[in-house]
Amino acid sequence: MLFLLLAVLVLLLVADRFALRAADRAFDNVLVASAYSIADTLEFDGDAVSVDIPFSAFAILGTSRLNRVFYRVVDHHGRLVTGSPTLGLEVPLPSRGGTQVIDSSYRGQAVRLAVVSRYRAGLASSGWVTIMVGETREARVDLARTLTRNAIIPVIVLAVAAFGLIVIAVATSLAPLRQIESSIRARSSENLTPLDNPAPAEVQTLFAGFNDFMHRLAATLDGLKSVIADAAHQLRTPLAAIRSQAEVALDECDDPGVRRRLERILQNAKSAGSLANRLLGDATVLHRLETKAKAPVAVADLAVEIAERMALQEGREITVDAGPELARLRVLADPLSLREMLVNVVENALTHAADGPVRIALARAAGMVTICVSDRGPGIPPALREVVFERFYSTSAGQRGTGLGLSIARKVARASGGDITLQSNANRGLTARISLPVLPDGAGLSGQVLSLIALGLMLALPFGAARPAAAQGAAGEPTLVVPFNAVHADSFHIPALAEGFRLLPMFASDATSRVIGMVAGGNKADLVVLDAPDLSVLLANEGYLLALPDVVRRRDLAADAHWRGEIFKLGLDPALMLVRPGAFGSEAPPTTRRELISTLERDPDRFRGRVGVVNIGIDALSYVFATQDSERSPLFWRIARAIGLTEGQVFAHPRDLVAAIAAGRIDIAYNVPWSAIDPAPLHAAGVAVICPSDYIIASPWTVLVPGQARFPDAAAGQLEVLLDRPFPAPAVSCDLGQSAYNLNLQEIALGPELLAFRDGLKKSKFLDTWFQLSTVP
Secondary structure: OHHHHHHHHHHHHHHHHHHHHHHHHHHHHHHHHHHHHHHOOOEEEOOEEEOOOOHHHHHOHHHHOOOOEEEEEEOOOOOEEEEOOOOOOOOOOOOOOEEEEEEEEEOOEEEEEEEEEEEEEOOOOEEEEEEEEEEEOHHHHHHHHHHHHHHHHHHHHHHHHHHHHHHHHHHHHOHHHHHHHHHHHHOOOOOOOOOOOOOOHHHHHHHHHHHHHHHHHHHHHHHHHHHHHHHHHHHHHHHHHHHHHHHHHHHHOOOHHHHHHHHHHHHHHHHHHHHHHHHHHHHHHHHHHHHOOOEEEEHHHHHHHHHHHHHHHHOOOEEEEOOHHHOOOEEEEOHHHHHHHHHHHHHHHHHHOOOOOEEEEEEEEOOEEEEEEEOOOOOOOHHHOOHHHOOOOOOOOOOOOOOOHHHHHHHHHHHOOOEEEEEEOOOOOEEEEEEEEEOOOHHHHHHHHHHHHHHHHHHHOOOOOOOOHHHHOOOOOOEEEEEHHHHHOHHHOHHHHOOOOEEEEEOHHHHHHHHHHHHHHOOOOOEEEEOOHHHHHHHHHOOOEOOOHHHHHHHOOOHHHEEOOOEEEEEEEEEEEEEOHHHHOOOOOOOOHHHHHHHHHHOHHHHOOOEEEEOOOOOHHHHHHHHHHHHHOOHHHHHHHHHHHOOOEEEOOHHHHHHHHHOOOOOEEEEEEHHHOOHHHHHHOOOEEEOOOOOEEEEEEEEEOEOOOOOHHHHHHHHHHHHHOOOOHHHOEOOOOOEHHHOOEEEOOOOHHHHHHHOHHHHHHHHHHHHHHHHOO
16 A cells, blocks of 8 residues: 555656656747847848737747746847846857757846847847746746646556455455454453454454453453452551560660660651552552542642641641632643642652641643642752652652652653643742643633634635735825826726725836836825726736735635736726818728828828827827737828828827817827726817727736735725726717727737836837827828
8 A cells, every 4th residue: 555655756757757848848849939030130230130029929838828028139249139128148159050948047036047048140249149938937847838738647556446446355355453443442441351243253362362362361350459459458457566675665765875776667667658648649649540540630629629628737837829810721631640640749748848838729721730739948950950850869868759750750640641840930939830731611621612603714714805005014005096087087996996095196208217116215105096908917927016915815716817827907097089070071980090091191181180199108008009919900100100191299298189179189099098088068069089900909907916016915906895896898880870999999908018118229210100100201
């Protein structure tokens, strides 16, 4: 059976190792392909190297929905072209072509790194350019676990089945022995009569040998009982007679020399009697500990009884300190043995305390009752405090004592589940500390039950329940950072859902500079709502956010509703068009991009200065709309050129664009986010909302918790409140009888592919091209 378990364990380890290798091979191929796609865009501009990060390079790496992605491009002079300056610094730059995939680390996290070298020749110089693309290992580990699980489950099922068959076979064959075992366990410890259970032929010899042993053991115990009884009588009677005769002789004798001898005889008789009593008591206690059942004993009552009896017997002061709350304390022990233990400890204190008082104090702590017996004697050196528990060891030179009292006491205490230790008093003397486990009484049990119920209620409280800021372990008020649109747009309901948080509005133009500072710095933002998904992905990819897997599990979120459990989608913000229908005369307003291009190219003078767009170099959301629009259709660049032909106006913010068309300063507004549109005043101004019927770009609004948040619990709870009331999807209405969500909605997915357009070189080229086309006639 053990061999079977070991075999399954070895198989599990081997399967896990091979699964991880298989996962590495599969993901390494994708990683290398991503590096090659970046290498294909390399260009020389004089002596400088330029690269255009393809959107697909990161899109193929983002299919796992788990990995973070990093990259670095180094030119033939070893200079950084673009990407992370610290990725793969330990990797020597290759001097010839080739591909290698290695394990590395980035910011303390393990990554898999693909290194590709390409030779590029330019007019001014040439050489090897190195492209490094790395990704974290979450997806690889997840795939390896899946492969291991699928491989090992059939083996485990077979192993469990085989184990079950073995257990059944063994149980069936050993059933008669279990019946004999049950019969033996059901007997009392004093019942040593032979067994009369039917036994199978295979164990008849064992059965007979066991009965013979029981017979011999019974005879031995009977003899021992007789010896103890005879010894008790034969020893105590002559010792008592010797003591009596010695005392009488002392009264009748006047010779000093004879009196000294009689006193020594009397003293030795008393010592022998005490030793005999202790030996008999030791044997009796050991026998009772083995044979007698334990019962609840009230320790406080027992301490008071022993103190009163021994104080009267010895003529000494013995006090008991036990409050009324200790009167109900019970311990499970043999009553006679427990009494013998306490008597021995008190007697030991009386022996060594000269004429001083002895104090017995009871206390309860951590399920134990402690009985402290303190005296004011000379004490015991620390080196001897364990030795005195040995049999026949005594420190009482010239005093009464047998060296058995503490030994018997420790045996009783340990047999009752406790122990005895010795420690010095603060002033003078010694304290014997007896610790015994307490039986739970009704009040204690009720308290435990109430504690468990209270704990259950606390765990059952909703995760998102509002809690005072002071309970979060930091002073102040949690901060919620939201886009400026969310504060003024009724459709988003952010202010109404942010009770207990200090709202900090933020323009999209401030996103990159301010949000990274607030999230990475950890001194301002606790919960952040962003309308620029590429910025959210950047923050998660750089490790600045708090992962909340419990929220994903509790809400049963779909894979596209979050990324890595760090970015959560609140809702979609579609890009629409606004037009003034009167500006088109008898013609119908454009409802597709192709119609818009045709209208502007056919008669640019008619719309000169009357077309408006948002500056994508300033507004983060508009930049996301533009880049995703360019990925889906080459018509995006024709639209930019057509706007340039009309000498279109460029606005810093979507609300400025909406205000301009409402005031009649322009006739067409392109790629306007829904969050910036207020339909009522627009309709009053004769402006129509157009949902492009070819496709609509929709950007997700996201919510996230910074890893350095001061109030992470409050932020996570508020995040769940926001997820419970997402943005209302059908709220967008189009003035041509369309619904934006019944058309071809192109949702921007959360993933590392959004990082492609955040690359410095790529963004610079994109913005240069857009400005040249859209602002130059």
